[in-house]
Amino acid sequence: MINNKSLKTAILFRLVIPLLFFVIIDAVLSYFVTTHFVDQAYDRWLLDSVNSLAQEIKINNGQISVELPPAALEMFNWDEQDQTYFKINSSRNLLLAGEAKLPEFSTSGEMDWSQPVFFNARFNAQPVRIASMRMVFSDTDEVVYIHVAETMNKRNAMMVDILLSDLLPQLALVLISGIYLFSGLNRGLQPLHTLAKQIAGRSARDLNPIPETHVFIEVKTLTDTINTLLQQLTDAIETQQRFIANAAHQLRTPLAGLKLQAERALREQDIHAMQPALKQLQTSADRMSHLTSQLLVLAKSEPINHYELHPVDLAELTRQVCIAQVPKALQRDMEISLDNPPASIMILGDEILLTELMTNVLDNAVTYGHQAGNINVKLLDKPAPMLIIEDDGPGIAEAERAKVLERFYRIPGSSGDGCGLGLAIVKEIAELHHADVTLAKSAELGGLLIKVEFSGLVAD
Template identity: 30%
Template sequence: MPGTEPEPHAHSQSLRWRLLRAVFATALLVWGLNAVLSYTQARHEAEELMDGHLAQAARLLLALVRDNESHLEDLATRLASVRSQEKHRYESPLEFQVGRADGSLLLRSAHAPAKSLAAAPGYDDVSHAGHPWRVLTIASTSGDYRVQVAQSIDLRDRTALEVARRTVLPIALISPALLLLLYYSVRRALKPLDELAADVASRSPENLRPLAQNAAPLEARPLVSALNRLFGRLDDTLANERRFTADAAHELRTPLAVVRIQAQVAQLSRNADDRQHALQQILLGADRATRVLEQLLRLARLDPLAGLPHPAEVDLAELAERVLSDARLAAADRCIVLERSDDRLLISGDAELLAIALRNLLDNALRYTPPATTIRVIAARQDGEMTLGVIDDGPGVPPTELPRLVERFYRGSAARAEGSGLGLAIAQRVAELHAARFELENLPGGGFAARLRWPRPPAA
């Protein structure tokens, strides 16, 4: 099924695997550095410890020599017997030389490096029989005896390596367990995201309820908030579509029924006048259905908008003049005048939408006022506010109906002309999109005003 198979390189795109790779790489790098530092430090400390043992052995041997000056041969025998005993694995063979300050040799072990006893006291690395040796030379306080003790550097290195290895070994052994714990910790930490994804995936297209934010991790809450806003917009869009469908079905039912009835009348009529009248009614019904559809489509386009997609500079006075010139051609028998400011009335908006709103206001005034009514199109500053609207000196509307005039398909109890009842709803929506205030009021001296007002000049 589409969407069920993982995409190629899915693991490389997975947040879990990205996080695991980063954590594993960091942990291994830290453990590696720790192992190297631990090994280096352990080896250094082991060598220092063996140098200390070498110095201690040299001082003990010097003390034995001074206490057994008359029995040096017996001392050599006893030391040789000690060397033959079973050794501990960390006990490296100790080679030595004992002599006078002048360099003469008194005692010497079998494998001791042949280094002059007259050398300066201290540590030195020498080569003997093709192998490196660590040699320590010390002298008695009186200066009469010199003692050299030596250890094979190869044996010292093996011992130091063993100590360092045993220091690093626990880190190496525990690393897989720590990596496994890290893996399960990351999986457990990301489980709320899996639950969130499962919740979204299991929803039906009609289920657009907001997701619970409290259960989401703090880092995922911006995503949940964005999804909830998206669900809200989708819910509004679907509601608008359902409302559009219901409105269209409701409002088109009557004119289409009239068209059907009149078509049947025209089909059955034998009188030419009756047939012509029926055909005229068919045209009127088609015009009304067309007008309702146009208004519904405009509302369907305006409802989903959260703001103007491409605002531009609009001069309200020029826009009113253009709309008025078109209206005068369609209503040449009516008195329509324009009251505009001499200065430019600039706003940031959509000229097409503003023209639609003004045409709807003007069309309402032409439809619902008596023939002798004067209609004024206003594009000027009134009380410091920029105003775009239509004012007539007709009878107005009952005050109780004013709040309902912006309701869709509400036409008022005194309306006699045919209309869709959507013109003022469209004008109000255009005003909302332009951050304007939409006003409908009966004027004190008689007449009716419908206008869009901007509290202060918006930036163009």
């Protein structure tokens, strides 16, 4: 699935949406706070009306009466936005004045009437706010309840005004912040666009590092990664070009020999006279076959290749390689001894490449060891898996040991028809397996000792 999500859009969403969320939370909190204080303000006015009505309650001859002059009644009708209602009744459920159906709070004895009571209700299909107060007269046993109700138009209008005055500036702030963030992101992401244009304008052969001038630290991390990749590609291409050049150079000699011997054989009329040329043809073909095989292994062991490593039994693999080299050793009357632990030694590796590593080391020992000589192969498992192969041949001088691990290097005056790739292959395969290769003089046989220590990829 292709993800075309914009980085700019993602950043904007992560910045603006939290702002909107905070504005919503603030609006909700503001609503409750505003409702509380608006109710407090208008409840005082309702309480003033209740106190005004309380002053009109009189006691005559032990009887409670309400005398409301016209001016007092007009007080409840002067408001153009809201309607006001009142009700005065006694504990005997006698209506003394006002609206008989006006809702009232519970008048049970459990109610605390030490303070006025405020509550919301509905009257005449409209929401109203009601203030109730109880009056006790010492001259009589009767209790009087005063209720004043008012519709909530002014309250609602004031709440809307306060909320809008609080919310609109915040929304404007979010809008301005969003525009500023959008503009800032465009400027901030400009180096990425410039970098993209620089890379898109390059040719496929231009692997020079990307310049890091005027680049932010976050973008510099990206350019460093790209430059590292470009350097790896450059190294890989150089390695391939060097390999192709070396291969062409090494193949040129046996191919020229094949051509020369073929021309020589064609000039001969007698089949017996062709025998030396044909023998040289076979030798050149064998050498070219061996060289081609080693070149292919060398190409496969290049560091640019990646392998999925699997557990390999190093003990069993060593035994099989030794058995495979026995026929060649018998041709020279050589003896191969194997000191192999009985238990398996598991490492992570590529079985084919490890086989080629051991084969090259043993092949060198058989090729350059003394006639009817000895080769000792030891495999240790502690402190780390270690392969040791030593022979009784002429060995390698200390000054030459580092050079023989290079490609196509042959010791001057050395015997055999090798091409200088065997130990180079051993080194590169060992490096792929994070192993160390050491060349030394064999203290036991006097020839060359090669030690390969597998310390980096031990299987569990």
